[in-house]
Amino acid sequence: MVMGKMVSRFFNGRLLTAVAAATYKEWAAYRSHILVSLFVGPVYFLVQYFIWSALFQNTTTLKGFTLQDMLVYYGVTTLINYCIMDFADWNLQMLIRTGRFITFLLRPVSHRFFALSQKVGHRFLGFWLEFVPVYLIFFFVFRLPLVPADLFWSLLSLVLGFLMMFLVNYSIGITGFWLIRTDGLRSFFLIFRDVFAGVFVPLVFFPGWLQKALFFLPFQYISYVPVRVFSGSYELGGITLAIPVIVAIQAVYVVFMGLVSEFLWRLGIKRFTGVGV
């Protein structure tokens, strides 16, 4: 009974499908905004293609990557970001700042689960409008062999990356309980998140001491780990791990981040005054 209550507090299938469907329909009205990715993604990749083709002119491998590996890395990073993209931080701080958050306190649902359900709906739409077309462009136009080394582990790591991205962003959004304007802090965290998640350059290019530190931070589990699992090998800071092991560690970090967000939530909610309503 108690266990059932605990589970229903953190997971509610009917709520998930209802909120996800509503969000899907809401954002489907702004399809053209999402379709911008069909231009941005391939052009960004094209720039990477030229950069790395030039850099590999006098060498065959860089930090263990061949040119093909590098292009696959950027291709998969782009695609994974379509699946895990998130703005829970912006949404939550906006609700707190405007006072509209009070409507969620009156509802018998967890706001975090509500926000996660919104993300599911939004990314479902992104899957059809961003992921699939850009995947086809990468596959047929750029001839990138975007086939996962192991479909099961790749999907599992992607789902964990999806949750990790949400939990990190949601925790950043919770800072809205303490600060009136969180734009600055959010932007600051988002830059760190993307740099240390390996979005701009594979983490193995960072100095050794930083790679070791990054192994213990949550950021690599958002994007770098899913990309490496997709490629079928994992290495960071001289640590080489089998795919099931790194995915298991990723799962542990997701649980840990869930606890962090719960802790921050409990601290923050006490400060909510509803000013702005």
Place this chain on the structure above:
Amino acid sequence: MRRLLDLLRLYSTGMRIGLAEDLAYRGNFLIRFFVMFLSDLLFPMVALLVYRSGAAFPGWTLEEVLLIQGIFMMAKGFAYLFFFGLVWNIGGMVREGLFDLLLIKPCSVIHLAAATSFSLENSGSLLGGIGIFIYAVSKIPTPGPWEWAAFFLLFLLALSVLFSFSLFMSGTLFKWVGNSRIYEIFNTITQFGLFPKTIYSRAFQNLLTYFIPVAMIAFFPAAVLKGEKPEGLFLSAGVCLVFLFAARLFWHAMLKSYSSAGG
């Protein structure tokens, strides 16, 4: 002359208001300033990491690549500080149906939108760019007075290219209401300007020189500072002026489709 004085007054008033707004949330302002500074250092950081790993763009030293990126950051920082805000200002007002308020004012809508969007936090980009530029210039052979004169002339053209982009983007927002992703399109197109033009294929080099003059934002100014006279320089300078003219035409044509309905 009077028109110029009016414009100066407009911009100084806009800057005063912008500064007062920034200082109302000082903590946020300082962090945003720092973030702008930091975010534009990403590409130099990537260049540094890649060069440290032993790779290099053929024919380009790290300092020369940083010179291009520093100039790019300075141009973008200057644009963000003084006129690029007109894009989000116009975009936001069109979305909320408030753009009419600008239309009834007795001055240029473009300048009014640019002046009232001034925010000092955007100077983080400019400062970062200046820092990288000074470092890179100190590492290349000292440019002579002619190189500096040519550089300043081309830097003005670089600003004209960015101003043209801001007109194209804000003009698009009259029809494509509320699309915040327009900046992503801009960032993606101009990203080509962060690296030496010579790494691209011939077709792309021509595209970036003679059609969408992205190479003028940083590559050409950096090349003249190094004492080179790169191919296509003079034609590209002319293309920048045509680009600016086309942007103004486009903006006024799109203004006619403004429906005042919001979005």
